Amino acid sequence: MTLSSHMPAEPNANQNDPSLEASRANRPLKAPVIDHGLIRRDQINAIARLTPWSMASNVLCSGIFVVATWGYFPQQTLLLWLVAVWGMSGLMLWSWARRRNALPATASRAAVSRTLRYAFLLGLPWGALATFMFGSSPLEIQLLIAALATGMAFSGGYALAAIPTAALTYTLTILAPLMVQCLLHPSVHLFALGAITLIYGTAFTASILSQARLTVSRAIDNQAVAHQNHFLWLLLHDFERNAHDWLWETDVSGRLNYCSDRLPAMLGRERANLLGLPLASLANGVPDPGWTLLAERMAALEPFNDVNVPVKIDNEVRWWALTARPAFGEEGEYFGYRGVGTDVSALRRAEEMRLAKEEAERAYVAKSRFLAIMSHELRTPLNAIIGFSDLIARETFGPIGEPRYLEYARDVQENSQHLLGIINDVLQMARAENGLIQLDEEKFAVQQLLEAIPRLLNAAAASGRVKIEIVPCPRTLTLTADYRLLKQILVNLVSNAIKFTPPGGVITVTCKAGENGSLLLSVKDTGIGVSAKDLEHIFEPFHQLDDQLQRRRGGVGLGLSIARQFARAHGGDIVFESVPGQGSTATLVLPSGRSSSTVSEPDTIL
CATH class of the missing domain: 1.20.140 (Butyryl-CoA Dehydrogenase, subunit A; domain 3)
Structure with a gap:
């Protein structure tokens, strides 16, 4: 007694006739009529x-x-x-x-x-x-x-x-x-x-x-039985045609003696070539514990649910989930296994990607925590080095007597300050990635924010023989945001422009209204520009445009990443546009609701 012997079949039907296939799909079900x-x-x-x-x-x-x-x-x-x-x-x-x-x-x-x-x-x-x-x-x-x-x-x-x-x-x-x-x-x-x-x-x-x-x-x-069989045949055919699953049956020795149409179609083989083969032979030589588990369950005549097994189809390994139970007759005689199979390759790939993503996220969080802890541990002794080198350079407790010692003390102080800046950048990036940015919002004038930039960066601009220009904006234009973080964003954008602008260049800082009530703060330079290839990775942490340029200009590639993190913490973003050989424009976009035009003095003046 097999599944195929119980399957209702249409007499004189050619299973492979396309025209018959179409007629089956559209054939209505009627109540039995006495013929x-x-x-x-x-x-x-x-x-x-x-x-x-x-x-x-x-x-x-x-x-x-x-x-x-x-x-x-x-x-x-x-x-x-x-x-x-x-x-x-x-x-x-x-x-x-x-x-x-x-x-x-x-x-x-x-x-x-x-x-x-x-x-x-x-x-x-x-x-x-x-x-x-x-x-x-x-x-x-x-x-x-x-x-x-x-x-x-x-x-x-x-x-x-x-x-x-x-x-x-x-x-x-x-x-x-x-x-x-x-x-x-x-x-x-x-x-x-x-x-x-x-x-x-x-x-x-x-x-x-x-x-x-x-x-x-x-x-x-x-005739009634024939109509019922016809109805069951149509029902089974529609199920096989519309479902992603397939039906299968083995005999007492584990060899296929029935399979629905979808299985031969997936394997690219004729049904007649599949019948009589052991179920495990469909793996095509791909070993896996799933097939071993399947063999053990079938040997013990135990049912199994969603056992994942690999199969090799057209040199590609795909995954099936097999569910079946043993079939017994009325007197307890064993006939074989009857079950259903499903292709779960897409689900397994999605699960593997999810696990890989979770693992990457855990590694990323661990890295960020490590950087935050190390940055903190390094900054404490570094501050002591900066303080003591400053005392020596100023000869606070008396003359040193040897001019070269004073020069060494100033070099120690300058390089320590540079190292502290890098450590601060790493610490800020780690805090941003861990979601530890907390906004201390206040209301202040936009012009006041822009005027603070030259005071902080004039020395760096003069060293590179670059001019910083601030285009005035209405003093009635105010912002409600974290003044310190916005100032850090503009400092990072202008500092990046100074690095890549040759002597004689100009850096222009402007503000204007954008679409839907947004506010745009732009930093435009006449520097070397950025290629389209590097522009795709411009905001990635530690991204270097060119090793030699970085060695000549310094920095570790965190300024733009930090600036974007601070901007997104305000609900905004940074847009970077560039033309190689002509310059770049970095625009801080702040959403509507943060800016207003009122007569008010800023709460913070730096």
Whole structure:
């Protein structure tokens, strides 16, 4: 007993016909309608199954009668009668042999009418026997005729019982003349024989009608079962066509004996080439503990759910999730496994990416925490170095006496300040990445913020022979933000511009209104610009535009990253545009709601 043996199948259906596939998809489901053509077909087929036996008894009984009565009737009459019986029997056998291998899909009323004619012609010789030979025969011959005619009537009627009218036609054609002869004969014995024949004929007629009702009922039930199977077939076909899963079944040895269409399509193989293969052979040589677990469960006849196993398809390893349970018969006999499979390759890739992302995030957080801790631990002794070198350089406690010591002290102080700036940048970046930025918001004038930039960076600009220009903006324009962080953003942007602007260049700082009420603070330089390749990575931490440039200009590549983190903490962003050889423009975009135009002095003035 296999799954395939229980699967409803459409008769004479070519599973690979595309036109049939389309018709199946759009075929409506209808309530079962009684097809009388199918019922007539089943009736005729039932008669055809008994035709050889019926004709054999016809030939045998007619031969017995001729042999038994050879001396009682003219030989020519007996031979003519025998030829008629055997001729009709031979004609029926020839018709049966011609049609037995080409049974019709349906039957018309004409086929039933043809069967009625055959029944009449078959019964006619026996009826003629009772009509023309019964009255003038001795009693023993009359009894023989009555016995043979009655036997042929009942046996032939039974063979034709699937079509009641044909059975009655055949039976009455034989028995009616016999009963008339018996009932009209003066002999009491023959009268009793006629009465008995009438009673048995009536009972036989009732039996035929009952058998006919049973045949029609069985045909109707068969049609209902066929409709149900058709419905189940359509339901299963739609499930297989629309679902991403596939059905499969193995025998007791673990070999496939059924699989739905999706599995051969996925593997790019014919279904016939898959049936009979062990289930584990579908892996195509890819070892995995999942296949081992599957084999252990199947050996123990245990069900399993969502066991992930790898398979190799077109040199690509994909993953299936298999779910199945063992199948047992009514008496507990084991038939194999029946289950469902699903391609979960996309889910596994998504899960692997999620785990990799979580691992990267944990590593990133660990790195940021490490940098924050190390920056703090380094800044404490560095501040002491800066303080002591400043005392030495100022000769606070008296002259040193050796000028070179003073020069060394200033070098120590300058490089310590530079190292402290790098450590502060790393610490700020670590705090930003860990979400530790806290805004201390206040209201201040935008012009006041812009004017603070030259005071902080004039020395660096003069060292690089670069000019910083501040385009005035209305003093009534104010901002509500963290003044210290915004100042740090502009300092980082202007410092970056100073590094990459050659001597004689100009750096311009402007402010203007943007779309939807936003405020734009721009830093434009006439420097070397940034290539399109480097522009994609301009805000990445520790990104270096060029190693030699960085060695000449200093910095570790955190200024722009920190500036963007501070901008996004305010709900804004930084947009960087550049043309190689012409310069760059970095614009701080602050959202609407943070700026306003009112007459107010800033709370903080630096």
